Amino acid sequence: MSTSLQAPAQPARWHEPDPRDVGGPAQPLLDVRDLRKHFPLRGGALQRVTGHVRAVDGVSFQVMKGETLGVVGESGCGKSTLARLLIRLINPDAGEQIFDGEEVAAPRGITVAAMRRQVQMVFQDSASSLNPRMPVQGSVAFGPIAHGVARPDALALARELLLKVGLNPALFGPRYPHELSGGQKQRVNIARALALRPRMVILDEAVSALDKSVEAQVLNLLRALKQELNLTYIFISHDLSVVRWISDRVMVMYLGEVVEIGPSEALYNAPRHPYTQALLRSHPSMDPDHRMEEPPITGDPPNPVNPPSGCRFRTRCPYAEAVCAAVAPRLGDSSTPGAHCAACHIQDPASGHSLAGRADVPAAFH
Numbered sequence: 001m002s003t004s005l006q007a008p009a010q011p012a013r014w015h016e017p018d019p020r021d022v023g024g025p026a027q028p029l030l031d032v033r034d035l036r037k038h039f040p041l042r043g044g045a046l047q048r049v050t051g052h053v054r055a056v057d058g059v060s061f062q063v064m065k066g067e068t069l070g071v072v073g074e075s076g077c078g079k080s081t082l083a084r085l086l087i088r089l090i091n092p093d094a095g096e097q098i099f100d101g102e103e104v105a106a107p108r109g110i111t112v113a114a115m116r117r118q119v120q121m122v123f124q125d126s127a128s129s130l131n132p133r134m135p136v137q138g139s140v141a142f143g144p145i146a147h148g149v150a151r152p153d154a155l156a157l158a159r160e161l162l163l164k165v166g167l168n169p170a171l172f173g174p175r176y177p178h179e180l181s182g183g184q185k186q187r188v189n190i191a192r193a194l195a196l197r198p199r200m201v202i203l204d205e206a207v208s209a210l211d212k213s214v215e216a217q218v219l220n221l222l223r224a225l226k227q228e229l230n231l232t233y234i235f236i237s238h239d240l241s242v243v244r245w246i247s248d249r250v251m252v253m254y255l256g257e258v259v260e261i262g263p264s265e266a267l268y269n270a271p272r273h274p275y276t277q278a279l280l281r282s283h284p285s286m287d288p289d290h291r292m293e294e295p296p297i298t299g300d301p302p303n304p305v306n307p308p309s310g311c312r313f314r315t316r317c318p319y320a321e322a323v324c325a326a327v328a329p330r331l332g333d334s335s336t337p338g339a340h341c342a343a344c345h346i347q348d349p350a351s352g353h354s355l356a357g358r359a360d361v362p363a364a365f366h
């Protein structure tokens with residue numbers, strides 16, 4: 001039987017790192033294999049299914065204990081769908097999700113409820129995540145109370161957490177969300193996410209709506225909390241500078257697929273996939289000395305209902321060759337420490353995605 005099913009209803013003391021995440025060689029906390037979500041598209045008077053949006057289309061990656069994995073990509077590439085799949089706000093069509101060695105929602109694995117106690121999410125819209133009719137200390141205490149913590153203890157915990165995220169509990173605890181600024185509301189959301197003492201926090205555009213100075217404060221807070229509590233983060237953002245600053249490794253998505261993954265510095269200093277190269281070029285602020293010699297990424301992403309054959313980026317790629325239309329490139333094995341992989345026939349032959357012997361590859365390309 002799963003040990004997680006036997007976890008106590010009361011959260012561990014929130015300010016102590018979970019012993020399962022301290023020390024030892026790097027282990028994956030999350031291992032995602034070939035995850036898929038295709039949304040049906042309906043049309044006509046009868047609302048028949050006319051196609052599928054391939055929002056997440058065979059995504060595999062690992063997140064090691066204590067690391068921050070950044071996730072970047074253009075709008076619509078599937079970042080938020082991936083986040084929602086990981087905490088099972090929506091169910092995947094296929095694939096496996098293994099949390100600390102146990103498969104989520106599998107007969108002998110960890111239940112969704114047990115996984116959710118250990119994985120919390122912070123969204124972009126700080127206002128709508130909080131109950132407008134509840135003082136914010138009540139919102140922070142809500143999760144622990146729902147998990148059986150006595151109300152006075154949960155409120156004491158909420159006040160402690162508000163202090164931890166830089167809000168005076170006596171001043172801010174009794175206030176309602178509309179009485180707080182965006183940055184203060186997001187601090188409350190972080191406190192709320194920590195109240196069940198998660199091991200992993202998924203931050204989906206969590207600082208995107210904040211002013212730059214407030215964003216910096218919240219980012220510093222997130223980094224300090226991660227250090228103190230040995231947390232593991234998945235940090236989703238369209239802001240490449242912020243992702244670089246906070247992430248140990250970065251994963252780049254394009255049209256529902258992972259096109260590149262690697263250590264943050266390696267990926268930013270020497271991006272391998274033409275899409276990542278274009279994405280970084282389109283953000284000149286990444287390098288103040290950089291003079292833009294090539295045009296930034298052009299055109300819109302193709303329709304995710306009918307993505308191009310082979311490599312999905314080939315229609316916008318300056319290096320595309322015949323093989324790119326004929327064969328979908330594979331991402332190399334990113335599970336080894338320091339691995340830097342790109343799913344590109346042309347730019348990353350070192351990834352090991354040899355075409356020889358592959359049944360799906362026309363003989364001309366062997």
Ligand SMILES: Nc1ncnc2c1ncn2[C@@H]1O[C@H](COP(=O)(O)OP(=O)(O)OP(=O)(O)O)[C@@H](O)[C@H]1O
Nearest residue numbers: 039053055074075076077078079080081082238304
């Ligand atoms: N419930 C849904 N039904 C149909 N299509 C959906 C649904 N949710 C998302 N999509 C589509 O799936 C694709 C991926 O969307 P998603 O929101 O995950 O992208 P994203 O990278 O998070 O974009 P953004 O940064 O703009 O939020 C998009 O084409 C989107 O229109």
